[in-house]
Amino acid sequence: MTMRVGLIGAGNIGGSHARDLAGRVAGSSVSVVFDVDRDRASALAAEVGGRAVGAYQDVIEAADVDAVLIASPDDCHAEQALACLAVGKPTLCEKPLAPNEADARRVLDAEVAIGRRLIMMGFMRRFDPGYVELKATFGPDGIGDPLIIRNSHRNEVAPYGLDSALSITNAAIHEIDINRWLTDDEYAWVEVLTGRNGPLTPEGQHDPLFLLLKTRLGTVVDVEMYVQSQLGYEVTCAVTGGTGAAEMADGAYVNASRALHRGHSLPQQWLGRFGEAYRLQLQAWITSLEQGTVPPGASTWDGYVGAVVATAAVASLRTGQRQAIELPPRPALYS
Ligand SMILES: NC(=O)c1ccc[n+]([C@@H]2O[C@H](COP(=O)([O-])OP(=O)(O)OC[C@H]3O[C@@H](n4cnc5c(N)ncnc54)[C@H](O)[C@@H]3O)[C@@H](O)[C@H]2O)c1
Incomplete structure (x- = not known):
C-alpha cells in the first residue's frame, strides 16, 4: 500500500520532505502540492510526480490524498491543521504548531474533541541518532539522571529575517521540545537574558539570546540561541548527569587534517x-499510517506545550522577568 501525501508549502523544507517521500521513504508518494507561489508548486509537483492545485483546501479534500504534510510558514499551521482535523486526515505539521499559545490551544481542543491522534508534529530531533543516543546514556547504567543540560543553536544567518521573538517561537522551540523529551519532564519556569549583541544585530533586536529553564524535577537547562552567528549551522547539547556526563556528537564522523x-x-x-x-521521521510517520498505529513522534499536546513555553519566553524577553509555566491538565488522549 502506498500512502499518498498532499503537501502544503513547497519551500525549503517542504521540498526536502517531498523529495524524501517520493524517493527515500518506503511506502509513500506525493500526489498533490499547493503553494501560494504557483510556479514553485508546479515545479515541485513535476519533480516528485504529483500535481499542483490552487488552494490548500484542494490538497486536504483531494480523494487521492491519504495524509497531509503542512510545511507552510509558521502562522499558517494552526488554520491548516484545523482544516485537516475537520476532514479527519492524518497530518504531519511542521513546527511550531502555532507561534502563540491561543492558536495552538484551538488545534489541541479540536483534536481532543475528535478523540483521535491525527496530528504529528515535525519535531524531528526526536528521531536524530545523536539525540537518541544521548538520551540512551541516561539512567542507572549510564550517566544517571540529567542534572544540567547545556544547548547551543547557531545559524549562519537568520533564515526568516532577524526578529528576537521569532528566534524563540521558530528556532529555540526545537530546544524547548527536545529538552522536554530528553528529561521526560515539564518546565517550571523560563527566563530570557539578553546582553551584548553580535555585529549583525539590527537596532531594537537581540541576538544572541540566552534562555534559562528549570524543569519541575529541577533539571537546569540553558540554550544559547544565536541566529546571525555567521559561523554556519551548529547545534550542540551537553548533559551533566548524576554519575557521569555526555555530549552529543554533531553528525560529523570524520575529522580531517589539511592545510x-x-x-x-x-x-x-x-x-x-x-x-x-527528517527522513527517519517521515519513515516512522508513513509506517504508523500503514499500520494504523498512533503517530510515533511529537503530539499535538507536545506542540501545544511548546507554544506555551515559547509564549512565556517571549514575555520574559519583553519584560526581563522570569515567567512561571502553567499548563492545563494533560488530556487523556495523550497519556
Ligand atoms: N523541523 C525543522 O527543522 C524545520 C526546518 C525548516 C523549516 N521548518 C518549518 O517549516 C515551515 C516552512 O519553512 P521553510 O524554511 O520551508 O520556509 P520557506 O519560506 O522556504 O517555504 C515556505 C513556503 O510556503 C509558501 N507559503 C506562504 N504562504 C503560504 C500559505 N498560506 N499556504 C501554503 N504555502 C504558503 C511560500 O511560498 C514558500 O514556498 C516553517 O513553519 C518552519 O518553521 C521546520
Whole structure:
C-alpha cells in the first residue's frame, strides 16, 4: 500500500520532505502540492510526480490524498491543521504548531474533541541518532539522571529575517521540545537574558539570546540561541548527569587534517545536519499510517506545550522577568 501525501508549502523544507517521500521513504508518494507561489508548486509537483492545485483546501479534500504534510510558514499551521482535523486526515505539521499559545490551544481542543491522534508534529530531533543516543546514556547504567543540560543553536544567518521573538517561537522551540523529551519532564519556569549583541544585530533586536529553564524535577537547562552567528549551522547539547556526563556528537564522523587545520566543516543550514532525522521521521510517520498505529513522534499536546513555553519566553524577553509555566491538565488522549 502506498500512502499518498498532499503537501502544503513547497519551500525549503517542504521540498526536502517531498523529495524524501517520493524517493527515500518506503511506502509513500506525493500526489498533490499547493503553494501560494504557483510556479514553485508546479515545479515541485513535476519533480516528485504529483500535481499542483490552487488552494490548500484542494490538497486536504483531494480523494487521492491519504495524509497531509503542512510545511507552510509558521502562522499558517494552526488554520491548516484545523482544516485537516475537520476532514479527519492524518497530518504531519511542521513546527511550531502555532507561534502563540491561543492558536495552538484551538488545534489541541479540536483534536481532543475528535478523540483521535491525527496530528504529528515535525519535531524531528526526536528521531536524530545523536539525540537518541544521548538520551540512551541516561539512567542507572549510564550517566544517571540529567542534572544540567547545556544547548547551543547557531545559524549562519537568520533564515526568516532577524526578529528576537521569532528566534524563540521558530528556532529555540526545537530546544524547548527536545529538552522536554530528553528529561521526560515539564518546565517550571523560563527566563530570557539578553546582553551584548553580535555585529549583525539590527537596532531594537537581540541576538544572541540566552534562555534559562528549570524543569519541575529541577533539571537546569540553558540554550544559547544565536541566529546571525555567521559561523554556519551548529547545534550542540551537553548533559551533566548524576554519575557521569555526555555530549552529543554533531553528525560529523570524520575529522580531517589539511592545510594546518584539523576538524570538519559545518553545514550552512539544518538540512546538512538533520537530513537523516527528517527522513527517519517521515519513515516512522508513513509506517504508523500503514499500520494504523498512533503517530510515533511529537503530539499535538507536545506542540501545544511548546507554544506555551515559547509564549512565556517571549514575555520574559519583553519584560526581563522570569515567567512561571502553567499548563492545563494533560488530556487523556495523550497519556
Ligand atoms: N523541523 C525543522 O527543522 C524545520 C526546518 C525548516 C523549516 N521548518 C518549518 O517549516 C515551515 C516552512 O519553512 P521553510 O524554511 O520551508 O520556509 P520557506 O519560506 O522556504 O517555504 C515556505 C513556503 O510556503 C509558501 N507559503 C506562504 N504562504 C503560504 C500559505 N498560506 N499556504 C501554503 N504555502 C504558503 C511560500 O511560498 C514558500 O514556498 C516553517 O513553519 C518552519 O518553521 C521546520
